[in-house]
Amino acid sequence: MEYTQITFNNIELAQQEVLIAQLDAIGFDGFEEMGKTLHAYIPSTSFDKNELDVLITNHSFSYTITIIQQKNWNEKWEADFEPVDILHPITNQPFATIRAHFHTIDTSFEHNILVTPKMSFGTGHHPTTHLMVQHMATINFKNTTVIDFGTGTGILAILAEKLGATAVYAVDNDAWSIENAKENALNNGCVNGEYTLAETLPNGIVADVVLANINLNIIKAHMQTIKNATKKGTMVLFSGIMVHDEKAITDTVMAYNFTVNEVQKLGDWLLVKATA
Numbered sequence: 001m002e003y004t005q006i007t008f009n010n011i012e013l014a015q016q017e018v019l020i021a022q023l024d025a026i027g028f029d030g031f032e033e034m035g036k037t038l039h040a041y042i043p044s045t046s047f048d049k050n051e052l053d054v055l056i057t058n059h060s061f062s063y064t065i066t067i068i069q070q071k072n073w074n075e076k077w078e079a080d081f082e083p084v085d086i087l088h089p090i091t092n093q094p095f096a097t098i099r100a101h102f103h104t105i106d107t108s109f110e111h112n113i114l115v116t117p118k119m120s121f122g123t124g125h126h127p128t129t130h131l132m133v134q135h136m137a138t139i140n141f142k143n144t145t146v147i148d149f150g151t152g153t154g155i156l157a158i159l160a161e162k163l164g165a166t167a168v169y170a171v172d173n174d175a176w177s178i179e180n181a182k183e184n185a186l187n188n189g190c191v192n193g194e195y196t197l198a199e200t201l202p203n204g205i206v207a208d209v210v211l212a213n214i215n216l217n218i219i220k221a222h223m224q225t226i227k228n229a230t231k232k233g234t235m236v237l238f239s240g241i242m243v244h245d246e247k248a249i250t251d252t253v254m255a256y257n258f259t260v261n262e263v264q265k266l267g268d269w270l271l272v273k274a275t276a
Contacts, residue, residue: 003030004047005066008038017268019061021242024215026051029174031126041068043174084125085109088137095137098155101187111162114187115153116180128239131264131271132156132213139235141165144208147229149201150218150240154181154193156211161190165209168193169202201225210236216245220252227256230276239271246270 006028011019016038020031023040026048030041044067056063083103088095088110097109105112136156142164148157151170154177160168170193172178178197185193196202200222201210207229212219219226219238230236236258241249243265249272250260258274265271 002044003041003068004044005068006040006042006052007064007066008040008061010036011038011061012036014268015059017242019056019059021215021245022055023052024240025217026055084130086130086133089134090138096133096159098133111159113155113158113162115155115184116187127266127269128213128241128271129155131266131269132211132237132239133159135237135264135271135273136160136163136211139163139209141209145169145205146209146211147171147201147205147207149210149212149222149226150214151181151195152177152213154184154195156213157181157193157195158185158188158190160209160211161185161192162188166192169205169207170195171198171201173197173199201229205229206231206234208234210234212236213239215240216242216249219249223252223256227258227276232276234276236274236276237271238274239269241270241272243268243270 008019016033019038027046028040028042032039081100084098085094086096087093094109096111096113097106098113098115100116101114136159141160144165145167146160146165148160148168148170151157151172154170157168157170170181172181175197178195182195185195210226210229212226226236238249238253246263250263253260253272253274258276260272260274262273263270
């Protein structure tokens, strides 16, 4: 598979966050924020230049297009990737570090997660993944069933198992992501996960914890399915949502009779912790 990289230059951070949300809504599934430069990635088979041009009509952004083959993506990732260190939100102690095989293990962290993205996205660098990992530290996963909706590289599913989950169901609608997540799970010694190529949650599975780090539109479209996968007391973490959409996500969550326990923000992104 090849990916199309769209590069936008001279864009302020606040503008980047808005643009990321808009690009995400039309199928872009990976982003790199490097100062005033934003790289956005989409499978070449899904890229529609006309759709992109319509999206940026109201912006003054210019962009360049680069085609990236898998080999080139892996080389680029290895050159750029730095470990992601996440502290426990309550104790402020080292909780989880997300690293590659060429990084030295930092034993001060309670959990080391080894990832090799390979054309899938989710290395922990984005605020939404950071929020999810951080708040998973506050949930008791021991002997639980977990659903990871939109697993990407599998980071959240892997961490759930490391935290004690005995059954993990991870889904993604991208075949590369599922292949990659399976490999990452194996490299982390995780054996309790089932990684499935699918557009929605698995049928008939009722979870103790649901992890939904996707985007507002997909969450809203699948709220009934998410609700069907819960029972009284199920904890759900919703993320991939921008701060200005706080009312939209909390209204949606409450409309399905979830209790909103907490809303946490990091930069222009937020996480909603809710209970069924």
